[in-house]
Amino acid sequence: MIGAALAYPAAALAQESARVYRIFWLSTQSQPDPFLDGFREGLRARGYVEGKNVVLELHYAIGNPQALREVASELRRGKVDLAVSSGPATRAMTAVEEVPVLFALSGDPVELGLVKSVGQPGGNFTGSTFLSLELAGKRVELLKEVLPNLRKLAVLSNANHPGEQSEWRATKEAAEKLSIVPHYVPFSGADELDNALGLAGEAHADALLVFPDVLTMVHRGKIADFAIAHRLPSMFGWSEYCDAGGLLSYGANQRATYFSLAIYADRILRGERPANLPVVQPTKFELVVNLRTAELLGIDLDKSSVLFRANRVIE
Amino acid sequence: MIRPRRSLFMKYFVTLFVAVVTPLMLGSATEAWFAFRDNRLYLNEILQVEARSAADRIQAFTDGIRDQLGWVVQFPWTQGEDDRRRIDGLRLLQQVPAIVSLSMVDPTGTERVFVSRVSMNRTGRGADMSADPAVVGARANRVWYGPVHYRRDSEPYMRIAVAGNRAAAGIVVADINLKLIWDIIAAIKIGDTGHALVVDGSGRLIAHPDISLVLRSGAGAGDFNRLKSVVSEANGSAVSTTGEDGEPVVALAVRAANVDWTVIAEQPVLEAFESIRAALWRSLILIAIGIVFAFVLAYWRASRMWGPIRQLEDGVERIGMGQFDHRITIQSRDELEQLAIRFNQMAEELGASQQKSERINRLKQFLPPQVAELVEHSDQRLLDAQRREVVAIFGDLRGFTAFTARAEPDAILAVLRQYYEAIGIVTARHEATLIRFAGDGVMVLLNAPVTCESPAHRGIRLAIDMQAAVQSLANSWNAMGCAIGFGVGIAMGPATVGTLGWQGRLDYTAIGNVVNLASRLCDLAKDAQILVDPAVTGHVKDSIALASIGERSIKGYDHALEIFAVGRIYAPISPMLVDSASGRSCLTHHGADEQTGRNAVGRAVQITPEPDSTASSSVIRRNHALV
Missing domain, CATH: 3.30.70.1230 (Nucleotide cyclase, GGDEF domain)
Incomplete structure (x- = not known):
């Protein structure tokens, strides 16, 4: 619904425009990039064809926002119509004022100083937020509901992510409220993931909570398998994790979010100012449950309210 | 020879021309006027229907939420049933997507259960909400619709409170995300670019096909209060005014009574009167063709009249000068042709008579x-x-x-x-x-x-x-x-x-x-x-x-x-x-x-x-x- 709503006025892309738009895609993560796929899908839906009327220039600087600052300066010089920054890369872009910048964040863009307010960004930045921070406590609560005896919770987090600290704080508070001891396992970059998983496995936790992030997203299969192997009920932020074998996920649809980002890209390319495009907040949050994983782990979900609350059950 | 100042040609020409053009102009003008009136009535009706439909659906939206909320306040509060109530609340969230959170308040005005999609749920004795306007309002009127507020200055929200049949059943207060009304408003298409929008009592935008405008409205963007007051003054009939984007529009307002919102249906003037413009153009083209036709016809008719008359005049002049062999050729198959035949006969007889008198004169010489x-x-x-x-x-x-x-x-x-x-x-x-x-x-x-x-x-x-x-x-x-x-x-x-x-x-x-x-x-x-x-x-x-x-x-x-x-x-x-x-x-x-x-x-x-x-x-x- 949000995708369609943002697309107003819902006219198809002006095919008469012979111009080829140049879009920079900046990310501190590595490929494959599920966010990029969602964004590309959104562009295609708006009538853009890569190489014909739009060129996506991908700039990846794995775990190194500093390297992206050079790209940012190139942005100012070159004829770039739009920059799209995913995750931490947005940090490198804060100084850019000449080019509209779209972002997709888990955290609060106002807190990060990217926009003046959610309703009126007021500058050259706008985009989407997943509201992950607000949902952090909800995820702990849902885990507790499924596992009433939850005492120790391993929290796996890519520390190299904007707003990660806030998310951790919110998680910690929620856990404490529910008498759960959180075990924080931060890591930076893919190289440290295996090590972090090892640490989480050794924590003797009752469950595993993984912060939604492009890195954990890319390695979701590995993480889900790890959780099953260690008989850890797992909670994630996006449904894709559950498809890969995670037990639970609760959060906004990231594909829809990037899809809507592409719609904003379209509106900006057509001349609208990012200052007037409100930051998009998700309206729907999906609760996805993987029953197969639950069976593997021997968890009886019928005792909790999770099943009737689930938007999707993977059987 | 001096020609008369107002020739027969001009008289004929002008008369014929006017005779063709005047009814044409009158006809076109009348048609255009009636078409304009009908179009205006039709437009009024369309806007009325669309706005009414939007208002009804919005009312159905809020009434639906109200009815759903009624489910959870059917039984009186008893001890130790907080968890059952919590499950009720969660089920309600599952049932009604627009509800973001619910507070269940016991008869004393204390919050006992809170369930939310975003925040953590709470059960047990909570805050005292007896002074909350939602609780006060629901107690007084059973149903209470709160004012629209914009969370984080962006997303429009509204609280709805419903009290049970008896005070013992308590009160439920729901926080509603009004972004979901978008579905209703976006479904309304008036012509190609006409649309509907919803503003609250103080003129703030609640729903618009461009949701960005709504999300911006919390920060005070948009000029909807003016639009609302102008359109509302017309009392249910369409008015021409300036739309939110500065373009001239025809708009009509209908109130959604229970929530005191105003649904405005509008269509750009350019589009609304397009059929009229097309009709006017058609009329103009017809008139132009008519004028050309009348001109040609009048000219042709007048020439057909005038030419033979000139010929006759010339003939008479020649006869006067003694050219009895002059003949006139007119083939108009009418009285003029008859006249020409008579003229030729006359010329012939005159010639014969002249010859005869010449011969006699000659004879008289000797x-x-x-x-x-x-x-x-x-x-x-x-x-x-x-x-x-x-x-x-x-x-x-x-x-x-x-x-x-x-x-x-x-x-x-x-x-x-x-x-x-x-x-x-x-x-x-x-x-x-x-x-x-x-x-x-x-x-x-x-x-x-x-x-x-x-x-x-x-x-x-x-x-x-x-x-x-x-x-x-x-x-x-x-x-x-x-x-x-x-x-x-x-x-x-x-x-x-x-x-x-x-x-x-x-x-x-x-x-x-x-x-x-x-x-x-x-x-x-x-x-x-x-x-x-x-x-x-x-x-x-x-x-x-x-x-x-x-x-x-x-x-x-x-x-x-x-x-x-x-x-x-x-x-x-x-x-x-x-x-x-x-x-x-x-x-x-x-x-x-x-x-x-x-x-x-x-x-x-x-x-x-x-x-x-x-x-x-x-x-x-x-x-x-x-x-």
Whole structure:
């Protein structure tokens, strides 16, 4: 619904425009990039064809926002119509004022100083937020509901992510409220993931909570398998994790979010100012449950309210 | 010729033009006016329907939430059922996507259960909400709709509180995300670009097809209060105003009563009146085509009228100038063509009549009027050349040349006039043919072109009367001192008669020896004498006294002819004239030699009314013919 709503006025892309738009895609993560796929899908839906009327220039600087600052300066010089920054890369872009910048964040863009307010960004930045921070406590609560005896919770987090600290704080508070001891396992970059998983496995936790992030997203299969192997009920932020074998996920649809980002890209390319495009907040949050994983782990979900609350059950 | 200032052409043209264009314009204008009115009514209806439908669906949206909330306040609160209530709340969230969170308040006003999609759930004794306007409002009216607020200055939210049937059932307060009304509003399409929007009581935007506007509205963006007040003032009928994007729109407002919101349906003026514009253009094009058509038609009709009239006018002018052969060609298959046919007939008849009168006039030159008419009316061929027995009479004044040398021109002309008149009268009386006057000479013919009985008798009587008439004139002239006499010669015989001449100058004449003989006899005749040839004499000697004057040799005749003279009726004139006659001073102008012929020409020219070369040459030919 949000995708369609943002697309107003819902006219198809002006095919008469012979111009080829140049879009920079900046990310501190590595490929494959599920966010990029969602964004590309959104562009295609708006009538853009890569190489014909739009060129996506991908700039990846794995775990190194500093390297992206050079790209940012190139942005100012070159004829770039739009920059799209995913995750931490947005940090490198804060100084850019000449080019509209779209972002997709888990955290609060106002807190990060990217926009003046959610309703009126007021500058050259706008985009989407997943509201992950607000949902952090909800995820702990849902885990507790499924596992009433939850005492120790391993929290796996890519520390190299904007707003990660806030998310951790919110998680910690929620856990404490529910008498759960959180075990924080931060890591930076893919190289440290295996090590972090090892640490989480050794924590003797009752469950595993993984912060939604492009890195954990890319390695979701590995993480889900790890959780099953260690008989850890797992909670994630996006449904894709559950498809890969995670037990639970609760959060906004990231594909829809990037899809809507592409719609904003379209509106900006057509001349609208990012200052007037409100930051998009998700309206729907999906609760996805993987029953197969639950069976593997021997968890009886019928005792909790999770099943009737689930938007999707993977059987 | 001066043309009239307001021609028939212009009158016809203007009348026809106006006759075609006026009804066309009137028709188009009326049609356009009615089309505009209908369009406006239709637009009003469409906007009304759409706004009403949106308002109803919004009301259904809020009523639906209200009804769903009613489920959780059916039973009175009892101890230890918080968890059951929590499950109710969670199920309600599952059921109604728009509800973001729920607070269940017990009869004392304390929050007992809180469930949310985003925040963590709470159960157990919570905050005291008895002073919360939602709780107060629901207690008072069972249902309470809160004001719209924008969370984080962006997303529109509203609280709805519902109280149970009894106070013991408690109250449920739900936080509603109004972004979900977008589905309702976005589904409304008025034309291509028309849409509906919803504003709350204070003019803040709640729903709009462009959700960005709504999300911005919390920060005070947009100009919807003005739009709302302008459109609301119209009280349910469409008004033209400026839309939120500054474009002119036609808008209509309908209130959603339960939540005190206003649904505005609007359509850009440009689009709303597009069909009218199209109709107006069609009308204009029709009018333009009509005008061109009327112009062409009027011009053509007027030309068809005016052209023949000009032709007729021109024809009349030409006829007036004597061009009787002018004909008019009009093929309009109407009265004008008839008129042209009549005109041509008239021209033809005029021409014929003119020719006839010309012929009669010509005949009258040498025939008495009654004979001329007779000739004209009886047989045209009378004038054709033919050979027949004619009597030729020549008369000639004596002493006239001497007289002209002395006398003033006026006196000469006066003498000739009297002389011609006398000859003319006598000739007419005897119904003879007066061939011509030539100076003081005259030639008269009998039995041609009209035959008569005993031409010799007639001729001799004519000669006698002629002699008598001229003699009586001569007496009066001589009394004034002129010595003028008159001699006549008359002969009979076959001659060729017919009309001769060139172009308009045609004369009837006779050619033959008889003419020469009569002329010679005239030359020979003395004053008051009528010399007669043997042929005439043979015819008339029984009734008229003729005396032979002996044989004379006549030029053109091998032997001498015996000449007779009519017995003298009048006393001889004065001796002077006799002397002068014997001196042949004035009797030689018909002489055989060319010199005297030319003299005769000279004199003839003096009395010819057209002194041009044509006239002269015709006279010359006449004289040659005589010779």
